[in-house]
Amino acid sequence: SQTIHQWPAxxxxxxxxxxxxxCTVEGTSNPNLYWYRQAAGRGxxxxxxxxxxxxxxxxxxxxxxxSRPQDRQFILSSKKLLLSDSGFYLCAWMGADRNSGNTIYxxxxxxLTVV
Amino acid sequence: AQKITQTQPGMFxxxxxxxxxxxxxxxxxxxxxxFWYKQPSSGEMIFLIYQGSYDQQNATEGRYSLxxxxxxxxxxxxxxxxxxxxxxxxxxxxRESRSGSARQLTFGSGTQLTVLP
Numbered sequence: 756s757q758t759i760h761q762w763p764a765x766x767x768x769x770x771x772x773x774x775x776x777x778c779t780v781e782g783t784s785n786p787n788l789y790w791y792r793q794a795a796g797r798g799x800x801x802x803x804x805x806x807x808x809x810x811x812x813x814x815x816x817x818x819x820x821x822s823r824p825q826d827r828q829f830i831l832s833s834k835k836l837l838l839s840d841s842g843f844y845l846c847a848w849m850g851a852d853r854n855s856g857n858t859i860y861x862x863x864x865x866x867l868t869v870v
Numbered sequence: 871a872q873k874i875t876q877t878q879p880g881m882f883x884x885x886x887x888x889x890x891x892x893x894x895x896x897x898x899x900x901x902x903x904x905f906w907y908k909q910p911s912s913g914e915m916i917f918l919i920y921q922g923s924y925d926q927q928n929a930t931e932g933r934y935s936l937x938x939x940x941x942x943x944x945x946x947x948x949x950x951x952x953x954x955x956x957x958x959x960x961x962x963x964x965r966e967s968r969s970g971s972a973r974q975l976t977f978g979s980g981t982q983l984t985v986l987p
Contacts, residue, residue: 799977806971861915
């Protein structure tokens with residue numbers, strides 16, 4: 756069965772410091788991968804998605820970047836964090852084949868507090 | 871314009887009662903999918919139920935059912951026999967066919983459900 760993991764679960768970072776959140780998926784190949792952000796008490800906003808290795812699409816202009824160095828690995832990064840980057844970050848995956856199902860499944864999430 | 875609208879920021883229901891969480895959507899695509907997710911205080915997003923726009927019958931999954939009214943563009947979630955563990959934030963989401971290979975979801979703002987003992 757497929758599983759998704761992301762880490763770290765919680766981190767507190769000073770303004771101006773770098774960020775790296777990592778997500779890996781097991782039990783599937785060539786999945787679509789997503790990074791969503793959820794501000795406190797709000798819905799989810801899509802940040803990035805990837806349909807294959809090295810293929811990254813950004814949905815909103817921001818201080819963050821994403822990379823997909825391997826088929827089942829998705830990384831969210833920043834060179835210099837801003838206070839506004841604080842939030843709950845969720846990695847998600849979905850089978851790229853339409854026959855593999857319609858559902859997007861989420862990781863456990865990472866709580867980022869920028870101080 | 872909002873693609874997914876959840877008009878109930880918070881809802882209360884008595885344990886063992888049924889509750890309906892509202893969701894309306896806006897799309898011009900003939901093919902789309904509607905999803906409901908549950909987010910407990912731990913933060914993880916748990917998939918509950920899916921309804922395709924061409925599905926003739928309302929989706930059901932255990933105590934969850936989706937009241938799909940296509941003409942009204944509504945996809946309300948019905949939870950029967952509420953349990954204390956149902957207390958969580960609930961999100962409605964939509965995938966449009968225009969999203970292409972990305973197939974990403976657009977989420978509503980959520981409804982916080984509290985089940986009272």
